[in-house]
Amino acid sequence: MRNSFEMEIEIVQDRENPLLERREVEFRVSHPNAPTPRRVEVLDVLSKKLGVDPNLIVIRKISTLHGRTYSSGLAHVYRRLETLLSIEPKYLLERGKPKEKKEGQTSGTQKEKPSK
Numbered sequence: 001m002r003n004s005f006e007m008e009i010e011i012v013q014d015r016e017n018p019l020l021e022r023r024e025v026e027f028r029v030s031h032p033n034a035p036t037p038r039r040v041e042v043l044d045v046l047s048k049k050l051g052v053d054p055n056l057i058v059i060r061k062i063s064t065l066h067g068r069t070y071s072s073g074l075a076h077v078y079r080r081l082e083t084l085l086s087i088e089p090k091y092l093l094e095r096g097k098p099k100e101k102k103e104g105q106t107s108g109t110q111k112e113k114p115s116k
Contacts, residue, residue: 023077036064058088
């Protein structure tokens, strides 16, 4: 598990997209002396900052230039869950969820290869 650290989010641009019933939020995450934060961590802080249910936010991207102490990102904030599910691709929805351990596996173990 990762050590917790202070992370600040600055909203760079917040655009309304009435056609798709969402807000498109560009943000910058400051993370001095720490690696690029995970999507789940950013989602939690971003939802609190925007005052929105985290289930209505999809983080499209987070990118960090080598050696920088901040990351830039883009998030879509929807008004309704039905709209989010009909527009956003499934892989992005899965990417934003915390990883769960599969039954019978612990972290660091690999599947056994079949014998020949």
